[in-house]
Amino acid sequence: MPFIVFLVVVIVLISTTIRIVSEACAMVVERLGRFHTVWRPGIHFLIPFADRIAKRINLKEQVADFPPQPVITKDNVTMRIDSVVFFVITDPKLYAYGVENPIAAIENLTATTLRNIIGSMDLDTTLTSRDEINTQMRSLLDVATDPWGIKVNRVELKNILPPEAIREAMEKQMKAEREKREAITLAEGKKEAAIQTAQGNKEAAILNAEADKKKTILAAEAQKEKEIQEAEGRAQAILNVQRAEAEGIRLLKEAGADDAVLRIRSLEAFVKVSEGKATKIIIPSDIQNMAGLLSSLKETLVSPSTPVTDSDSGNSSTPAAESSSTSDAPKEVNGNEEA
Known part of the structure:
Protein backbone atom coordinates (compact mmCIF):
# COMPACT_ATOMS: atom_id res chain seq x y z
CA MET A 1 0.00 0.00 0.00
CA PRO A 2 2.71 2.60 0.77
CA PHE A 3 4.33 1.75 -2.55
CA ILE A 4 1.16 2.55 -4.39
CA VAL A 5 0.89 5.89 -2.61
CA PHE A 6 4.49 6.69 -3.48
CA LEU A 7 3.86 5.79 -7.10
CA VAL A 8 0.84 8.07 -7.28
CA VAL A 9 2.80 10.92 -5.77
CA VAL A 10 5.60 10.44 -8.32
CA ILE A 11 3.14 10.41 -11.22
CA VAL A 12 1.50 13.61 -9.97
CA LEU A 13 4.86 15.32 -9.61
CA ILE A 14 5.94 14.26 -13.09
CA SER A 15 2.67 15.47 -14.63
CA THR A 16 3.05 18.85 -12.98
CA THR A 17 6.72 19.09 -13.84
CA ILE A 18 6.69 18.27 -17.58
CA ARG A 19 5.30 20.97 -19.89
CA ILE A 20 4.94 20.83 -23.70
CA VAL A 21 4.78 24.14 -25.61
CA SER A 22 2.91 24.06 -28.93
CA GLU A 23 4.08 25.62 -32.16
CA ALA A 24 3.57 29.41 -32.56
CA CYS A 25 3.22 29.72 -28.79
CA ALA A 26 5.47 30.83 -25.95
CA MET A 27 5.37 30.68 -22.15
CA VAL A 28 6.81 33.21 -19.74
CA VAL A 29 8.22 31.35 -16.71
CA GLU A 30 8.84 32.94 -13.29
CA ARG A 31 11.00 31.40 -10.58
CA LEU A 32 10.34 32.43 -7.06
CA GLY A 33 8.30 35.38 -8.32
CA ARG A 34 10.86 36.77 -10.72
CA PHE A 35 11.18 36.39 -14.49
CA HIS A 36 13.20 33.32 -15.27
CA THR A 37 12.90 32.41 -18.99
CA VAL A 38 10.66 32.11 -22.06
CA TRP A 39 9.79 28.63 -23.18
CA ARG A 40 9.62 28.14 -26.93
CA PRO A 41 7.84 25.22 -28.70
CA GLY A 42 9.03 21.86 -27.32
CA ILE A 43 9.18 19.92 -24.00
CA HIS A 44 10.22 21.66 -20.81
CA PHE A 45 10.55 20.73 -17.11
CA LEU A 46 9.09 22.85 -14.35
CA ILE A 47 10.52 22.80 -10.85
CA PRO A 48 7.63 22.21 -8.46
CA PHE A 49 6.90 24.93 -5.91
CA ALA A 50 9.65 27.16 -7.45
CA ASP A 51 8.74 27.81 -11.10
CA ARG A 52 5.46 29.22 -12.30
CA ILE A 53 4.06 29.87 -15.80
CA ALA A 54 3.24 33.57 -15.68
CA LYS A 55 1.70 34.00 -19.15
CA ARG A 56 0.89 31.94 -22.21
CA ILE A 57 1.40 33.98 -25.39
CA ASN A 58 0.19 33.40 -28.96
CA LEU A 59 2.89 34.28 -31.48
CA LYS A 60 0.59 34.23 -34.50
CA GLU A 61 -0.41 37.45 -36.27
CA PRO A 163 -23.11 62.60 -40.80
CA GLU A 164 -26.40 61.89 -42.57
CA ALA A 165 -26.76 65.44 -43.89
CA ILE A 166 -23.25 65.34 -45.28
CA ARG A 167 -23.94 62.00 -46.97
CA GLU A 168 -27.12 63.36 -48.59
CA ALA A 169 -25.27 66.45 -49.83
CA MET A 170 -22.48 64.29 -51.18
CA GLU A 171 -24.95 62.04 -52.97
CA LYS A 172 -26.66 65.06 -54.56
CA GLN A 173 -23.31 66.47 -55.58
CA MET A 174 -22.27 63.14 -57.03
CA LYS A 175 -25.57 62.87 -58.92
CA ALA A 176 -25.18 66.39 -60.32
CA GLU A 177 -21.60 65.64 -61.31
CA ARG A 178 -22.64 62.48 -63.09
CA GLU A 179 -25.43 64.30 -64.93
CA LYS A 180 -22.92 66.96 -65.93
CA ARG A 181 -20.50 64.32 -67.24
CA GLU A 182 -23.37 62.67 -69.08
CA ALA A 183 -24.35 65.95 -70.77
CA ILE A 184 -20.72 66.65 -71.67
CA THR A 185 -20.31 63.16 -73.06
CA LEU A 186 -23.46 63.48 -75.17
CA ALA A 187 -22.37 66.89 -76.46
CA GLU A 188 -18.92 65.58 -77.31
CA GLY A 189 -20.51 62.61 -79.06
CA LYS A 190 -22.73 64.86 -81.18
CA LYS A 191 -19.77 67.11 -81.94
CA GLU A 192 -17.64 64.16 -82.96
CA ALA A 193 -20.47 62.80 -85.12
CA ALA A 194 -20.88 66.18 -86.84
CA ILE A 195 -17.13 66.40 -87.41
CA GLN A 196 -17.03 62.89 -88.82
CA THR A 197 -20.03 63.62 -91.08
CA ALA A 198 -18.45 66.84 -92.35
CA GLN A 199 -15.17 65.07 -92.88
CA GLY A 200 -16.94 62.32 -94.79
CA ASN A 201 -18.78 64.84 -96.97
CA LYS A 202 -15.53 66.67 -97.63
CA GLU A 203 -13.74 63.47 -98.61
CA ALA A 204 -16.71 62.46 -100.79
CA ALA A 205 -16.65 65.84 -102.53
CA ILE A 206 -12.91 65.55 -103.08
CA LEU A 207 -13.28 62.06 -104.48
CA ASN A 208 -16.13 63.16 -106.75
CA ALA A 209 -14.08 66.11 -107.98
CA GLU A 210 -11.11 63.85 -108.61
CA ALA A 211 -13.37 61.39 -110.43
CA ASP A 212 -14.86 64.18 -112.58
CA LYS A 213 -11.38 65.49 -113.29
CA LYS A 214 -10.18 62.05 -114.31
CA LYS A 215 -13.31 61.56 -116.41
CA THR A 216 -12.72 64.92 -118.13
CA ILE A 217 -9.07 64.05 -118.73
CA LEU A 218 -10.00 60.66 -120.14
CA ALA A 219 -12.67 62.24 -122.38
CA ALA A 220 -10.20 64.87 -123.59
CA GLU A 221 -7.63 62.18 -124.26
CA ALA A 222 -10.21 60.11 -126.11
CA GLN A 223 -11.30 63.15 -128.17
CA LYS A 224 -7.67 63.96 -128.85
CA GLU A 225 -7.02 60.39 -129.91
CA LYS A 226 -10.12 60.47 -132.10
CA GLU A 227 -9.06 63.72 -133.76
CA ILE A 228 -5.57 62.34 -134.26
CA GLN A 229 -7.00 59.20 -135.88
CA GLU A 230 -9.32 61.27 -138.07
CA ALA A 231 -6.48 63.61 -139.06
CA GLU A 232 -4.31 60.65 -139.85
CA GLY A 233 -7.17 59.16 -141.87
CA ARG A 234 -7.69 62.38 -143.81
CA ALA A 235 -3.96 62.72 -144.35
CA GLN A 236 -3.82 59.14 -145.57
CA ALA A 237 -6.80 59.76 -147.90
CA ILE A 238 -5.20 62.91 -149.29
CA LEU A 239 -1.97 61.01 -149.72
CA ASN A 240 -3.79 58.21 -151.49
CA VAL A 241 -5.56 60.72 -153.79
CA GLN A 242 -2.30 62.43 -154.58
CA ARG A 243 -0.68 59.10 -155.25
CA ALA A 244 -3.58 58.12 -157.52
CA GLU A 245 -3.35 61.42 -159.43
CA ALA A 246 0.40 61.04 -159.70
CA GLU A 247 -0.10 57.51 -160.95
CA GLY A 248 -2.69 58.79 -163.47
CA ILE A 249 -0.34 61.44 -164.74
CA ARG A 250 2.42 58.89 -164.97
CA LEU A 251 0.20 56.54 -166.96
CA LEU A 252 -0.85 59.39 -169.26
CA LYS A 253 2.75 60.22 -169.89
CA GLU A 254 3.60 56.61 -170.51
CA ALA A 255 0.61 56.34 -172.90
CA GLY A 256 1.89 59.36 -174.90
CA ALA A 257 -1.13 61.64 -174.31
CA ASP A 258 -1.14 64.79 -176.53
CA ASP A 259 -2.26 68.32 -175.76
CA ALA A 260 -5.87 67.63 -176.69
CA VAL A 261 -6.26 64.97 -174.00
CA LEU A 262 -4.69 67.23 -171.43
CA ARG A 263 -7.05 70.03 -172.40
CA ILE A 264 -10.03 67.70 -172.02
CA ARG A 265 -8.88 66.73 -168.56
CA SER A 266 -8.53 70.39 -167.73
CA LEU A 267 -12.06 70.97 -168.89
CA GLU A 268 -13.30 68.15 -166.66
CA ALA A 269 -11.57 69.78 -163.76
CA PHE A 270 -13.25 73.07 -164.65
CA VAL A 271 -16.65 71.30 -164.68
CA LYS A 272 -16.04 70.01 -161.16
CA VAL A 273 -15.11 73.48 -160.04
CA SER A 274 -18.28 74.94 -161.58
CA GLU A 275 -20.43 72.54 -159.53
CA GLY A 276 -19.64 74.47 -156.33
CA LYS A 277 -21.53 77.39 -154.77
CA ALA A 278 -19.44 80.16 -156.42
CA THR A 279 -21.51 82.61 -158.54
CA LYS A 280 -18.57 83.77 -160.64
CA ILE A 281 -15.69 81.80 -162.14
CA ILE A 282 -12.58 83.22 -163.80
CA ILE A 283 -11.89 81.19 -166.95
CA PRO A 284 -8.28 81.20 -168.15
CA SER A 285 -7.61 81.91 -171.85
CA ASP A 286 -6.38 78.40 -172.42
CA ILE A 287 -9.74 76.98 -171.32
CA GLN A 288 -11.58 79.34 -173.67
CA ASN A 289 -9.45 78.18 -176.61
CA MET A 290 -10.63 74.66 -175.92
CA ALA A 291 -14.13 75.54 -177.17
CA GLY A 292 -12.97 75.13 -180.74
CA LEU A 293 -11.57 71.76 -179.90
CA LEU A 294 -14.89 70.68 -178.36
CA SER A 295 -16.73 71.84 -181.49
CA SER A 296 -14.41 69.88 -183.74
CA LEU A 297 -14.92 66.76 -181.63
CA LYS A 298 -18.68 67.17 -181.81
CA GLU A 299 -18.68 67.50 -185.60
CA THR A 300 -16.48 64.46 -185.88
CA LEU A 301 -18.76 62.36 -183.73
CA VAL A 302 -21.98 63.42 -185.56
CA SER A 303 -22.78 61.30 -188.60
CA PRO A 304 -22.71 63.08 -192.06
CA SER A 305 -26.29 61.90 -192.79
CA THR A 306 -27.64 63.72 -189.76
CA PRO A 307 -29.01 67.14 -190.66
CA VAL A 308 -27.63 70.04 -188.81
CA THR A 309 -30.18 72.55 -187.54
CA ASP A 310 -29.70 76.25 -187.41
CA SER A 311 -29.56 76.12 -183.70
CA ASP A 312 -26.90 73.50 -183.82
CA SER A 313 -24.85 75.40 -186.35
CA GLY A 314 -25.22 78.54 -184.37
CA ASN A 315 -24.28 76.84 -181.19
CA SER A 316 -21.31 75.17 -182.78
CA SER A 317 -20.03 78.22 -184.50
CA THR A 318 -20.41 80.48 -181.55
CA PRO A 319 -17.65 79.00 -179.47
CA ALA A 320 -15.26 79.04 -182.36
CA ALA A 321 -15.95 82.65 -183.06
CA GLU A 322 -15.71 83.52 -179.43
CA SER A 323 -12.52 81.57 -179.13
CA SER A 324 -11.00 83.32 -182.12
CA SER A 325 -12.09 86.77 -181.00
CA THR A 326 -11.28 86.37 -177.34
CA SER A 327 -8.03 87.73 -176.18
CA ASP A 328 -5.56 85.99 -173.94
CA ALA A 329 -6.91 87.84 -170.88
CA PRO A 330 -9.08 85.94 -168.44
CA LYS A 331 -12.89 86.20 -168.85
CA GLU A 332 -15.42 86.53 -166.03
CA VAL A 333 -18.61 84.49 -166.63
CA ASN A 334 -21.63 83.60 -164.52
CA GLY A 335 -21.16 80.40 -162.62
CA ASN A 336 -24.80 79.39 -163.24
CA GLU A 337 -24.45 79.46 -167.03
CA GLU A 338 -23.32 76.43 -168.97
CA ALA A 339 -19.67 76.42 -170.08
Whole structure:
Protein backbone atom coordinates (compact mmCIF):
# COMPACT_ATOMS: atom_id res chain seq x y z
CA MET A 1 0.00 0.00 0.00
CA PRO A 2 2.71 2.60 0.77
CA PHE A 3 4.33 1.75 -2.55
CA ILE A 4 1.16 2.55 -4.39
CA VAL A 5 0.89 5.89 -2.61
CA PHE A 6 4.49 6.69 -3.48
CA LEU A 7 3.86 5.79 -7.10
CA VAL A 8 0.84 8.07 -7.28
CA VAL A 9 2.80 10.92 -5.77
CA VAL A 10 5.60 10.44 -8.32
CA ILE A 11 3.14 10.41 -11.22
CA VAL A 12 1.50 13.61 -9.97
CA LEU A 13 4.86 15.32 -9.61
CA ILE A 14 5.94 14.26 -13.09
CA SER A 15 2.67 15.47 -14.63
CA THR A 16 3.05 18.85 -12.98
CA THR A 17 6.72 19.09 -13.84
CA ILE A 18 6.69 18.27 -17.58
CA ARG A 19 5.30 20.97 -19.89
CA ILE A 20 4.94 20.83 -23.70
CA VAL A 21 4.78 24.14 -25.61
CA SER A 22 2.91 24.06 -28.93
CA GLU A 23 4.08 25.62 -32.16
CA ALA A 24 3.57 29.41 -32.56
CA CYS A 25 3.22 29.72 -28.79
CA ALA A 26 5.47 30.83 -25.95
CA MET A 27 5.37 30.68 -22.15
CA VAL A 28 6.81 33.21 -19.74
CA VAL A 29 8.22 31.35 -16.71
CA GLU A 30 8.84 32.94 -13.29
CA ARG A 31 11.00 31.40 -10.58
CA LEU A 32 10.34 32.43 -7.06
CA GLY A 33 8.30 35.38 -8.32
CA ARG A 34 10.86 36.77 -10.72
CA PHE A 35 11.18 36.39 -14.49
CA HIS A 36 13.20 33.32 -15.27
CA THR A 37 12.90 32.41 -18.99
CA VAL A 38 10.66 32.11 -22.06
CA TRP A 39 9.79 28.63 -23.18
CA ARG A 40 9.62 28.14 -26.93
CA PRO A 41 7.84 25.22 -28.70
CA GLY A 42 9.03 21.86 -27.32
CA ILE A 43 9.18 19.92 -24.00
CA HIS A 44 10.22 21.66 -20.81
CA PHE A 45 10.55 20.73 -17.11
CA LEU A 46 9.09 22.85 -14.35
CA ILE A 47 10.52 22.80 -10.85
CA PRO A 48 7.63 22.21 -8.46
CA PHE A 49 6.90 24.93 -5.91
CA ALA A 50 9.65 27.16 -7.45
CA ASP A 51 8.74 27.81 -11.10
CA ARG A 52 5.46 29.22 -12.30
CA ILE A 53 4.06 29.87 -15.80
CA ALA A 54 3.24 33.57 -15.68
CA LYS A 55 1.70 34.00 -19.15
CA ARG A 56 0.89 31.94 -22.21
CA ILE A 57 1.40 33.98 -25.39
CA ASN A 58 0.19 33.40 -28.96
CA LEU A 59 2.89 34.28 -31.48
CA LYS A 60 0.59 34.23 -34.50
CA GLU A 61 -0.41 37.45 -36.27
CA GLN A 62 -3.52 38.78 -34.58
CA VAL A 63 -6.31 41.10 -35.71
CA ALA A 64 -7.84 43.71 -33.47
CA ASP A 65 -11.12 45.13 -34.80
CA PHE A 66 -12.00 48.28 -32.91
CA PRO A 67 -15.46 49.92 -32.85
CA PRO A 68 -16.06 53.25 -34.65
CA GLN A 69 -14.40 56.24 -33.04
CA PRO A 70 -15.76 59.82 -33.33
CA VAL A 71 -13.28 62.15 -34.99
CA ILE A 72 -13.45 65.79 -36.12
CA THR A 73 -11.95 66.97 -39.40
CA LYS A 74 -10.14 70.23 -40.05
CA ASP A 75 -13.34 71.83 -41.40
CA ASN A 76 -15.28 70.84 -38.22
CA VAL A 77 -17.16 67.84 -39.61
CA THR A 78 -17.74 65.07 -37.07
CA MET A 79 -17.57 61.56 -38.45
CA ARG A 80 -17.11 58.04 -37.14
CA ILE A 81 -14.25 55.82 -38.28
CA ASP A 82 -13.61 52.22 -37.32
CA SER A 83 -10.20 50.69 -37.89
CA VAL A 84 -8.55 47.26 -37.98
CA VAL A 85 -5.03 46.65 -36.64
CA PHE A 86 -2.91 43.64 -37.63
CA PHE A 87 -0.08 42.99 -35.16
CA VAL A 88 2.25 40.23 -34.03
CA ILE A 89 4.05 39.68 -30.69
CA THR A 90 7.79 39.67 -31.21
CA ASP A 91 9.01 39.72 -27.59
CA PRO A 92 6.97 37.65 -25.09
CA LYS A 93 8.81 39.13 -22.07
CA LEU A 94 8.00 42.75 -23.06
CA TYR A 95 4.46 41.75 -23.95
CA ALA A 96 4.01 40.14 -20.52
CA TYR A 97 5.57 42.93 -18.48
CA GLY A 98 5.37 46.00 -20.75
CA VAL A 99 1.71 47.00 -20.38
CA GLU A 100 -1.16 45.75 -18.27
CA ASN A 101 -3.69 45.26 -21.07
CA PRO A 102 -1.95 45.37 -24.47
CA ILE A 103 -5.13 45.13 -26.58
CA ALA A 104 -6.85 47.97 -24.74
CA ALA A 105 -3.65 50.00 -24.97
CA ILE A 106 -3.52 49.46 -28.72
CA GLU A 107 -7.19 50.45 -29.06
CA ASN A 108 -6.76 53.70 -27.18
CA LEU A 109 -3.53 54.47 -28.97
CA THR A 110 -5.25 53.85 -32.33
CA ALA A 111 -8.11 56.21 -31.44
CA THR A 112 -5.83 59.06 -30.36
CA THR A 113 -3.54 58.64 -33.38
CA LEU A 114 -6.53 58.61 -35.71
CA ARG A 115 -7.92 61.82 -34.20
CA ASN A 116 -4.57 63.56 -34.60
CA ILE A 117 -4.27 62.57 -38.27
CA ILE A 118 -7.88 63.34 -39.24
CA GLY A 119 -7.75 66.67 -37.40
CA SER A 120 -5.19 67.93 -39.92
CA MET A 121 -7.37 67.06 -42.97
CA ASP A 122 -10.63 68.36 -44.33
CA LEU A 123 -13.59 66.16 -45.25
CA ASP A 124 -12.77 65.67 -48.92
CA THR A 125 -9.13 64.88 -48.20
CA THR A 126 -10.14 62.37 -45.53
CA LEU A 127 -12.44 60.54 -47.92
CA THR A 128 -9.79 60.30 -50.64
CA SER A 129 -6.64 59.67 -48.56
CA ARG A 130 -7.18 56.28 -46.99
CA ASP A 131 -3.79 54.94 -48.05
CA GLU A 132 -2.00 57.95 -46.61
CA ILE A 133 -3.92 57.66 -43.31
CA ASN A 134 -3.18 53.93 -43.10
CA THR A 135 0.53 54.47 -43.68
CA GLN A 136 0.81 57.21 -41.07
CA MET A 137 -1.11 55.21 -38.46
CA ARG A 138 0.94 52.08 -39.02
CA SER A 139 4.19 54.02 -38.64
CA LEU A 140 3.07 55.80 -35.45
CA LEU A 141 1.56 52.70 -33.83
CA ASP A 142 4.60 50.58 -34.62
CA VAL A 143 6.88 53.05 -32.85
CA ALA A 144 4.53 53.37 -29.88
CA THR A 145 4.01 49.60 -29.38
CA ASP A 146 7.64 48.62 -29.80
CA PRO A 147 8.35 48.83 -26.01
CA TRP A 148 5.46 46.39 -25.49
CA GLY A 149 7.01 43.70 -27.69
CA ILE A 150 4.37 44.25 -30.38
CA LYS A 151 4.97 44.93 -34.07
CA VAL A 152 2.11 46.53 -36.03
CA ASN A 153 2.12 45.17 -39.58
CA ARG A 154 -0.91 46.89 -41.05
CA VAL A 155 -3.64 49.37 -40.17
CA GLU A 156 -6.81 49.64 -42.27
CA LEU A 157 -9.72 52.06 -42.07
CA LYS A 158 -12.72 49.81 -42.45
CA ASN A 159 -15.49 52.42 -42.55
CA ILE A 160 -15.69 56.20 -42.72
CA LEU A 161 -19.17 57.34 -41.72
CA PRO A 162 -19.88 61.08 -42.18
CA PRO A 163 -23.11 62.60 -40.80
CA GLU A 164 -26.40 61.89 -42.57
CA ALA A 165 -26.76 65.44 -43.89
CA ILE A 166 -23.25 65.34 -45.28
CA ARG A 167 -23.94 62.00 -46.97
CA GLU A 168 -27.12 63.36 -48.59
CA ALA A 169 -25.27 66.45 -49.83
CA MET A 170 -22.48 64.29 -51.18
CA GLU A 171 -24.95 62.04 -52.97
CA LYS A 172 -26.66 65.06 -54.56
CA GLN A 173 -23.31 66.47 -55.58
CA MET A 174 -22.27 63.14 -57.03
CA LYS A 175 -25.57 62.87 -58.92
CA ALA A 176 -25.18 66.39 -60.32
CA GLU A 177 -21.60 65.64 -61.31
CA ARG A 178 -22.64 62.48 -63.09
CA GLU A 179 -25.43 64.30 -64.93
CA LYS A 180 -22.92 66.96 -65.93
CA ARG A 181 -20.50 64.32 -67.24
CA GLU A 182 -23.37 62.67 -69.08
CA ALA A 183 -24.35 65.95 -70.77
CA ILE A 184 -20.72 66.65 -71.67
CA THR A 185 -20.31 63.16 -73.06
CA LEU A 186 -23.46 63.48 -75.17
CA ALA A 187 -22.37 66.89 -76.46
CA GLU A 188 -18.92 65.58 -77.31
CA GLY A 189 -20.51 62.61 -79.06
CA LYS A 190 -22.73 64.86 -81.18
CA LYS A 191 -19.77 67.11 -81.94
CA GLU A 192 -17.64 64.16 -82.96
CA ALA A 193 -20.47 62.80 -85.12
CA ALA A 194 -20.88 66.18 -86.84
CA ILE A 195 -17.13 66.40 -87.41
CA GLN A 196 -17.03 62.89 -88.82
CA THR A 197 -20.03 63.62 -91.08
CA ALA A 198 -18.45 66.84 -92.35
CA GLN A 199 -15.17 65.07 -92.88
CA GLY A 200 -16.94 62.32 -94.79
CA ASN A 201 -18.78 64.84 -96.97
CA LYS A 202 -15.53 66.67 -97.63
CA GLU A 203 -13.74 63.47 -98.61
CA ALA A 204 -16.71 62.46 -100.79
CA ALA A 205 -16.65 65.84 -102.53
CA ILE A 206 -12.91 65.55 -103.08
CA LEU A 207 -13.28 62.06 -104.48
CA ASN A 208 -16.13 63.16 -106.75
CA ALA A 209 -14.08 66.11 -107.98
CA GLU A 210 -11.11 63.85 -108.61
CA ALA A 211 -13.37 61.39 -110.43
CA ASP A 212 -14.86 64.18 -112.58
CA LYS A 213 -11.38 65.49 -113.29
CA LYS A 214 -10.18 62.05 -114.31
CA LYS A 215 -13.31 61.56 -116.41
CA THR A 216 -12.72 64.92 -118.13
CA ILE A 217 -9.07 64.05 -118.73
CA LEU A 218 -10.00 60.66 -120.14
CA ALA A 219 -12.67 62.24 -122.38
CA ALA A 220 -10.20 64.87 -123.59
CA GLU A 221 -7.63 62.18 -124.26
CA ALA A 222 -10.21 60.11 -126.11
CA GLN A 223 -11.30 63.15 -128.17
CA LYS A 224 -7.67 63.96 -128.85
CA GLU A 225 -7.02 60.39 -129.91
CA LYS A 226 -10.12 60.47 -132.10
CA GLU A 227 -9.06 63.72 -133.76
CA ILE A 228 -5.57 62.34 -134.26
CA GLN A 229 -7.00 59.20 -135.88
CA GLU A 230 -9.32 61.27 -138.07
CA ALA A 231 -6.48 63.61 -139.06
CA GLU A 232 -4.31 60.65 -139.85
CA GLY A 233 -7.17 59.16 -141.87
CA ARG A 234 -7.69 62.38 -143.81
CA ALA A 235 -3.96 62.72 -144.35
CA GLN A 236 -3.82 59.14 -145.57
CA ALA A 237 -6.80 59.76 -147.90
CA ILE A 238 -5.20 62.91 -149.29
CA LEU A 239 -1.97 61.01 -149.72
CA ASN A 240 -3.79 58.21 -151.49
CA VAL A 241 -5.56 60.72 -153.79
CA GLN A 242 -2.30 62.43 -154.58
CA ARG A 243 -0.68 59.10 -155.25
CA ALA A 244 -3.58 58.12 -157.52
CA GLU A 245 -3.35 61.42 -159.43
CA ALA A 246 0.40 61.04 -159.70
CA GLU A 247 -0.10 57.51 -160.95
CA GLY A 248 -2.69 58.79 -163.47
CA ILE A 249 -0.34 61.44 -164.74
CA ARG A 250 2.42 58.89 -164.97
CA LEU A 251 0.20 56.54 -166.96
CA LEU A 252 -0.85 59.39 -169.26
CA LYS A 253 2.75 60.22 -169.89
CA GLU A 254 3.60 56.61 -170.51
CA ALA A 255 0.61 56.34 -172.90
CA GLY A 256 1.89 59.36 -174.90
CA ALA A 257 -1.13 61.64 -174.31
CA ASP A 258 -1.14 64.79 -176.53
CA ASP A 259 -2.26 68.32 -175.76
CA ALA A 260 -5.87 67.63 -176.69
CA VAL A 261 -6.26 64.97 -174.00
CA LEU A 262 -4.69 67.23 -171.43
CA ARG A 263 -7.05 70.03 -172.40
CA ILE A 264 -10.03 67.70 -172.02
CA ARG A 265 -8.88 66.73 -168.56
CA SER A 266 -8.53 70.39 -167.73
CA LEU A 267 -12.06 70.97 -168.89
CA GLU A 268 -13.30 68.15 -166.66
CA ALA A 269 -11.57 69.78 -163.76
CA PHE A 270 -13.25 73.07 -164.65
CA VAL A 271 -16.65 71.30 -164.68
CA LYS A 272 -16.04 70.01 -161.16
CA VAL A 273 -15.11 73.48 -160.04
CA SER A 274 -18.28 74.94 -161.58
CA GLU A 275 -20.43 72.54 -159.53
CA GLY A 276 -19.64 74.47 -156.33
CA LYS A 277 -21.53 77.39 -154.77
CA ALA A 278 -19.44 80.16 -156.42
CA THR A 279 -21.51 82.61 -158.54
CA LYS A 280 -18.57 83.77 -160.64
CA ILE A 281 -15.69 81.80 -162.14
CA ILE A 282 -12.58 83.22 -163.80
CA ILE A 283 -11.89 81.19 -166.95
CA PRO A 284 -8.28 81.20 -168.15
CA SER A 285 -7.61 81.91 -171.85
CA ASP A 286 -6.38 78.40 -172.42
CA ILE A 287 -9.74 76.98 -171.32
CA GLN A 288 -11.58 79.34 -173.67
CA ASN A 289 -9.45 78.18 -176.61
CA MET A 290 -10.63 74.66 -175.92
CA ALA A 291 -14.13 75.54 -177.17
CA GLY A 292 -12.97 75.13 -180.74
CA LEU A 293 -11.57 71.76 -179.90
CA LEU A 294 -14.89 70.68 -178.36
CA SER A 295 -16.73 71.84 -181.49
CA SER A 296 -14.41 69.88 -183.74
CA LEU A 297 -14.92 66.76 -181.63
CA LYS A 298 -18.68 67.17 -181.81
CA GLU A 299 -18.68 67.50 -185.60
CA THR A 300 -16.48 64.46 -185.88
CA LEU A 301 -18.76 62.36 -183.73
CA VAL A 302 -21.98 63.42 -185.56
CA SER A 303 -22.78 61.30 -188.60
CA PRO A 304 -22.71 63.08 -192.06
CA SER A 305 -26.29 61.90 -192.79
CA THR A 306 -27.64 63.72 -189.76
CA PRO A 307 -29.01 67.14 -190.66
CA VAL A 308 -27.63 70.04 -188.81
CA THR A 309 -30.18 72.55 -187.54
CA ASP A 310 -29.70 76.25 -187.41
CA SER A 311 -29.56 76.12 -183.70
CA ASP A 312 -26.90 73.50 -183.82
CA SER A 313 -24.85 75.40 -186.35
CA GLY A 314 -25.22 78.54 -184.37
CA ASN A 315 -24.28 76.84 -181.19
CA SER A 316 -21.31 75.17 -182.78
CA SER A 317 -20.03 78.22 -184.50
CA THR A 318 -20.41 80.48 -181.55
CA PRO A 319 -17.65 79.00 -179.47
CA ALA A 320 -15.26 79.04 -182.36
CA ALA A 321 -15.95 82.65 -183.06
CA GLU A 322 -15.71 83.52 -179.43
CA SER A 323 -12.52 81.57 -179.13
CA SER A 324 -11.00 83.32 -182.12
CA SER A 325 -12.09 86.77 -181.00
CA THR A 326 -11.28 86.37 -177.34
CA SER A 327 -8.03 87.73 -176.18
CA ASP A 328 -5.56 85.99 -173.94
CA ALA A 329 -6.91 87.84 -170.88
CA PRO A 330 -9.08 85.94 -168.44
CA LYS A 331 -12.89 86.20 -168.85
CA GLU A 332 -15.42 86.53 -166.03
CA VAL A 333 -18.61 84.49 -166.63
CA ASN A 334 -21.63 83.60 -164.52
CA GLY A 335 -21.16 80.40 -162.62
CA ASN A 336 -24.80 79.39 -163.24
CA GLU A 337 -24.45 79.46 -167.03
CA GLU A 338 -23.32 76.43 -168.97
CA ALA A 339 -19.67 76.42 -170.08
